[in-house]
Amino acid sequence: MKIFDAIDSLRRVSKGINGDFIENISGGFLTFKNKYGKGNAKAFKLFTGLEVLSFNILASETIVLEKLYKNSNCLHFIFCTEGFLTHYLDKDVEKQNIHRLQNVIIGNNKNNASTIVIPANTKVKFTIITVIEVSHLSNDLKNGNQLSNLLSNIMSNVSNTENYTYFGEISSKTATFVDTIINTNLSGLSNRLINEASVYRALASQYSSRGNNIKKVENKNPLSKKDTLQIIELSDYISQNLHETIPLKKLTLISGLNQKKIQKGFQYFFGETVNKFITNLRVLKAKEYLEETDFSISEIVYKVGLNSRSYFSKIFKEKYGLIPKEYKKYHHLSNPTFQLSYYSEAVEGITKKDLIAVLEASKRNNKLQSISGCLIYYKASFYQILEGPKTEILNLIEIIKTDKRNKNVNVIFEGVKSGRTFGEWNMALIQDDFNTIESNDDFDVIPIEFLPMTDIKNPLANKYLWEKARNYLIINQEVDK
Missing domain, CATH: 2.60.120.10 (Jelly Rolls)
Structure with missing residues (x-):
């Protein structure tokens, strides 16, 4: 199911x-x-x-x-x-x-x-x-x-x-x-914990x-507006300093609020004591590391301010049902997905036949290397995102740099992420001159008007471009079915 x-x-x-x-x-x-x-x-x-x-x-x-x-x-x-x-x-x-x-x-x-x-x-x-x-x-x-x-x-x-x-x-x-x-x-x-607490309470x-067994729920904020801002600022401070020991006494010195008022504020916003909030925040940050990095379990324990790996495993399993090692495996991060995006200029005089050859070779070769992604040709430039084993992708980008069909290869961003943006090798060809593709392989064509093509050499704008491309492909694959 x-x-x-x-x-x-x-x-x-x-x-x-x-x-x-x-x-x-x-x-x-x-x-x-x-x-x-x-x-x-x-x-x-x-x-x-x-x-x-x-x-x-x-x-x-x-x-x-x-x-x-x-x-x-x-x-x-x-x-x-x-x-x-x-x-x-x-x-x-x-x-x-x-x-x-x-x-x-x-x-x-x-x-x-x-x-x-x-x-x-x-x-x-x-x-x-x-x-x-x-x-x-x-x-x-x-x-x-x-x-x-x-x-x-x-x-x-x-x-x-x-x-x-x-x-x-x-x-x-x-x-x-x-x-x-x-x-x-x-x-x-801290915002994620506010959402989590609110979902449970709702x-x-x-x-x-x-069940007609409504318990009295106190909705009124017990703090003034000024004190409320102090509580939110404290939650931000904690989230940015998880590697440190954070006693309640230190929070009173930072905020000027007494311990009773701090505890009351955390109970209202997060539904838990300060110590429980800090523990949950550490577990949440550890989960983020497990999903987004290839840090070892020991490295993660240190980074979130805990001293015991066994204690970390215990509290992580209490919250998510799996010990960290199993969770890492469950999210397919034993071999984290490495992601790289680049752009390059097409050489003058490139033809439709050349582009089809690039598409077919990429789809065939990258599949053998467990590399997925998407390729866009737009206004005499190539824009490509590659996902898969880090070594294979870094080797591939060196090969691309020597390909005579393009020049001036520039990496826009690279790094480790959880999962893949593109589940299979989806090829997208975008150019008025080449709006149809005749090939033995099936290629997905994304309409130019669907994608934000301005400032796409900027890392954030480029990531947004691939999100839009992915959404288009997913939705249209669902429609086709």
Whole structure:
């Protein structure tokens, strides 16, 4: 079974409303401003089996978000803090409105996809938190960890009928947590923990509301605006100094707040004590190192300010269900993906036949070396991204430098990353003079108007270009199927 993927759902939404979509290690992000209206949305995953979509949209025209998810044995907790929505399942004639501050839980056992309709001339803010039944997760993740316990508790008493829908009472209990999810960006460790804490609190609030056993939730910020800023600054300080010992006394000296007020602030924003916050931040940073670098486990333990590798393994497994070594393997980082992007100038007089030869040779040879990527020809220049074993790619770039069909090869960026941007060798040829490719191989052609071709020699702009190319290829491959 394909586990629910919020990022894929948001990518499809982006295509439907001609939005601008980008994906990175933190999640997927959509922005748009066109005839459909304006707004933004994000998708991110806390664990395998616990994912979040959030939307902040002003719709000028009716917006239909189709096929947001299509999985059995999962629940979607929907909460709208502004405006209202209409929801229906595939092949389901009945449509139901989701009102502002209404607690809604939806699930099914027949792989029916959900559709949400945002009415024209409506401002909406809402989240969808999705959980998968623990029995459908990988065996590696069923170790009594935080996620499996959470899912077991939530799924244990849910009806096994074909479709499960709960449209509950109007309540403001969950609104504060949902607004925090919508309004807090995902960059920075402390922001990621704020999002994580808010997701758990929203989930607990909605689930307890369903059972008519709502505990008192104190939504009022116990701190003044000035003290609130001090707490946020302290969380940033901690995230930037994880390698140090950070006693509570030191935080009082830095902020001027007393220990009681600091603890109260961390409980409000992060749902935990300062010490627990620091520990979780260290685990989160370690997870980031495991996903993005080829550091050894011992190096990571040192970098996040811990002294014991065994203690690190213990707290990491408690949170993510796997010891760090297994997690590294699970994310295919035993041999990290090395990524390099470059541009070069085509020699004068290059022909369509020459370009096809480059494409065919690249596709054939790089496949043998386990190298994937994408090649673009635009305005007499080559732009290419290469992904795979570091040694093979560095050898390849030296060969490219000696290829007489191009000159002035310049590396734009290089480094290690988690996974691959391009799953297979996708070739893209972009040039009005060569808008058709006749070859024995199949090449994907990306329309020039789809890609941002300005300032693409800048590292950030270049990475954005490849994200756009990837999204186009993924979406059109789905359409073709």
